[in-house]
Amino acid sequence: MSLELISPEAIEQLAQQYGYWAIFLGILLENLGLPIPGETVTLAGGFLAGSDQLNYWWVVGDAALGATIGGNLGYWIGRYGGWALLLNLGKLFRIKEAQIEELRRQFGENAGKAVFFGRFIALLRIFASPLAGIAGMPYWRFTLYNTVGALTWATVMVSLAYFAGQIVPLEKLFTLASQFGVVAFLLVAAWIVVPFWLESRKSKQLVAESAKGNAIVINEAMGQQDKEPNLNKD
Structure with a gap:
């Protein structure tokens, strides 16, 4: 799953024409948050290596280096300006600061996993490093998970195209990678959103129950006050 502005055919041509530079810059720019596939x-680089x-x-080295450097740049962008940007986005979508803070805490608890495994999920690959900084x-x-994750991801992706590309057309590889990315992204989104939604729902229920309990106490108190004048008259 990626926000592709360039067709697969054009990507293959770029990889053929510019070789290692296209691979390095492509993944580096993607890690900076640009919609580059x-x-x-x-x-495409792995496929060309196979031929x-x-x-x-x-x-492999090119892809790993681009991912590592891009991830580091993304981390520092998030570290020094990401929180303010995140709060502004929260205001735009009417998300409370306390909720954003809770999301940041939850991400912080799983930041290492997100940085490493996020390499294999397009949108998370773009945002994991800035979020780690935030x-x-x-x-x-971060450097440990980012470097190991980048090297693992590069080795897997290049090897996949290198060997499978000899029996599967490159366009088919692009399609399979995209489908895998969609499924992985939906699973990660569910893993993040569902617990947050359940917690939010639980909080609303507690508030409603508390309000209901307060109303009962107030009604009982008012009923008691209504009885006291009658007792005095007797």
Whole structure:
């Protein structure tokens, strides 16, 4: 799943024409939040390596380096300006600051997993690094997960295209990768949104029950006051 502004055919042509630079810049720019299909560029690089047009190890190193540098830049953008931007977006969508703070806390608890496994999910790959910066994830810890995740992701993607590309057309690989990204994104979205929704629903129920309890107490108190004058008359 990626916000592609370039057709798969054009991506393949770019990879053929500019080789390693196209792979490096494609994934680096994607990690900075730009709608560049870095994963597709990487698959194209692996496919070209499988047909001996590019060197396999250079493609892996290129993709890993672009992902690592892009992730680091995204982290520092999030660290120094992301929180203010997130609050402004929250106001735009009428999300309370307390709710955004809770989301930041929850992401912080799972930041390492998000940075590592997010490499395999297009939208999360774009936003995981800035969110890690916003959540205040220690830089040394981020660097570890980011670097290992980038190398793992690059190796898997390039190897997939390198070997499968010999029996499956490149366009089919693009389609399969996109479908996998959609499913993975929906699962991650459910993992994040459902607990938050349940917690919000639980809070509303508690508020409603509390209000109901207060109303009962007030009614009982008023009823008691109404009885007292009658007792005095007797």
